[in-house]
Amino acid sequence: xxxxxxxxxxxxxxxxxxxxxxxxxxxxxxxxxxxxxxxxxxxxxxxxxxxxxxxxxxxxxxxxxxxxxxxxxxxxxxxxxxxxxxxxxxxxxxxxxxxxxxxxxxxxxxxxxxxxxxxxxxxxxxxxxxxxxxxxxxxxxxxxxxxxxxxxxxxxxxxxxxxxxxxxxxxxxxxxxxxxxxxxxxxxxxxxxxxxxxxxxxxxxxxxxxxxxxxxxxxxxxxxxxxxxxxxxxxxxxxxx
Amino acid sequence: xxxxxxxxxxxxxxxxxxxxxxxxxxxxxxxxxxxxxxxxxxxxxxxxxxxxxxxxxxxxxxxxxxxxxxxxxxxxxxxxxxxxxxxxxxxxxxxxxxxxxxxxxxxxxxxxxxxxxxxxxxxxxxxxxxxxxxxxxxxxxxxxxxxxxxxxxxxxxxxxxxxxxxxxxxxxxxxxxxxxxxxxxxxxxxxxxxxxxxxxxxxxxxxxxxxxxxxxxxxxxxxxxxxxxxxxxxxxxx
Numbered sequence: 001x002x003x004x005x006x007x008x009x010x011x012x013x014x015x016x017x018x019x020x021x022x023x024x025x026x027x028x029x030x031x032x033x034x035x036x037x038x039x040x041x042x043x044x045x046x047x048x049x050x051x052x053x054x055x056x057x058x059x060x061x062x063x064x065x066x067x068x069x070x071x072x073x074x075x076x077x078x079x080x081x082x083x084x085x086x087x088x089x090x091x092x093x094x095x096x097x098x099x100x101x102x103x104x105x106x107x108x109x110x111x112x113x114x115x116x117x118x119x120x121x122x123x124x125x126x127x128x129x130x131x132x133x134x135x136x137x138x139x140x141x142x143x144x145x146x147x148x149x150x151x152x153x154x155x156x157x158x159x160x161x162x163x164x165x166x167x168x169x170x171x172x173x174x175x176x177x178x179x180x181x182x183x184x185x186x187x188x189x190x191x192x193x194x195x196x197x198x199x200x201x202x203x204x205x206x207x208x209x210x211x212x213x214x215x216x217x218x219x220x221x222x223x224x225x226x227x228x229x230x231x232x233x234x235x236x237x238x239x240x241x
Numbered sequence: 242x243x244x245x246x247x248x249x250x251x252x253x254x255x256x257x258x259x260x261x262x263x264x265x266x267x268x269x270x271x272x273x274x275x276x277x278x279x280x281x282x283x284x285x286x287x288x289x290x291x292x293x294x295x296x297x298x299x300x301x302x303x304x305x306x307x308x309x310x311x312x313x314x315x316x317x318x319x320x321x322x323x324x325x326x327x328x329x330x331x332x333x334x335x336x337x338x339x340x341x342x343x344x345x346x347x348x349x350x351x352x353x354x355x356x357x358x359x360x361x362x363x364x365x366x367x368x369x370x371x372x373x374x375x376x377x378x379x380x381x382x383x384x385x386x387x388x389x390x391x392x393x394x395x396x397x398x399x400x401x402x403x404x405x406x407x408x409x410x411x412x413x414x415x416x417x418x419x420x421x422x423x424x425x426x427x428x429x430x431x432x433x434x435x436x437x438x439x440x441x442x443x444x445x446x447x448x449x450x451x452x453x454x455x456x457x458x459x460x461x462x463x464x465x466x467x468x469x470x471x472x473x474x475x476x477x478x479x
Contacts, residue, residue: 062454063453063454064415064418064429067449067453070432071442071443071450074442075436077442078443162309166309166312167311169311172313173422187321188321191325193317193322201314204310205305208309
């Protein structure tokens with residue numbers, strides 16, 4: 001392997017990192033908001049609302065993300081006059097906004113199930129107890145439901161973030177020059193596949209490693225009740241006695 | 242509406258036949274990749290469970306890396322890497338110029354290597370849920386490793402792995418759409434071509450979404466039936 005070339009490749013791939021992180025962060029935030037709405041619809045008492053949420057989630061989970069990106073990027077161009085009349089065309093002709101929209105809509109479908117799982121994991125007895133002491137509405141959500149649901153949903157939400165970071169690579173197919181886009185360009189120019197692959201892979205692994213570590217730290221921070229009290233004997237120590 | 246029927250139909254100006262063939266291509270590249278992934282996955286699971294330190298570390302590294310990097314990068318690696326290898330091999334035999342690796346082969350290999358990482362975890366989890374007592378019982382009636390593996394381990398691991406394998410198959414199906422980037426004429430590629438030549442991208446991409454969706458739903462059904470058959474005689478725990 002050619003070290004100077006690898007260093008050079010690394011530096012030029014890093015130029016795509018801001019775009020990768022930008023796409024992942026913006027669409028993850030937007031998807032989370034959308035996911036809360038979807039989960040709320042999915043758990044509502046109104047049958048059509050439930051059916052809408054189920055249909056949305058099955059569609060976006062049952063078809064490949066790349067087809068969704070093409071549908072938005074190429075397919076919506078067919079309705080240009082309408083989109084122009086609505087003032088949306090300046091956005092939807094840009095690959096950046098199309099990629100962002102597709103990633104958001106796709107991730108929201110997966111994330112809504114994570115949110116729903118978190119909400120369902122809140123023990124009914126806790127909600128009942130809170131109601132018994134007179135909590136209602138927002139206070140109940142703020143003090144009881146959200147903290148428990150958040151803690152439960154966190155590991156699955158962490159995997160969704162990692163999947164999102166990997167998914168941003170598909171934006172390169174519609175000309176976005178993020179890390180994978182730059183890697184493909186470098187491969188085509190230099191034809192040194194292994195070196196470029198190793199460098200690009202290392203960048204993604206590093207990001208995902210940091211995300212996983214952060215999520216694990218937050219999880220630990222949110223579960224003080226599972227930690228050993230200071231000075232207590234750990235079960236593993238008992239076993240050795 | 243009539244217009245759409247001609248567009249999607251099987252007539253001389255319709256794209257129905259081409260799309261049907263492309264759907265077959267999607268299914269075959271996904272199936273080849275999935276089977277290859279099962280072979281890789283079971284070997285890696287075995288390495289994780291029974292290997293010595295070095296083998297286990299290699300197996301863990303493989304699953305961590307392949308699950309941590311984008312699938313698209315792996316597809317590029319196999320496509321361009323395979324072509325680079327073939328080109329230099331061709332040069333050795335005096336053939337000058339670029340030799341491309343077939344998109345089907347590189348695509349199936351990429352899917353196999355990616356899904357192998359996921360299947361390894363599925364198989365490992367399933368093997369760990371096979372009850373130790375049964376393995377002990379098999380040994381105590383005198384079964385040797387190979388016989389025990391065939392009679393006790395494989396049937397149980399397959400049954401316990403079925404839900405996980407179903408999930409991996411859904412992933413593989415969606416991954417197969419990425420192979421279109423290397424030029425393999427599967428469903429997405431064919432829709433792309435049809436969209437370009439008719440100027441009706443929206444209709445064709447929606448149609449391909451519907452086809453992917455139908456494949457996904459039918460395979461869920463098939464996996465459920467197989468799982469139910471394999472679980473005959475096992476009461477549900479919950």
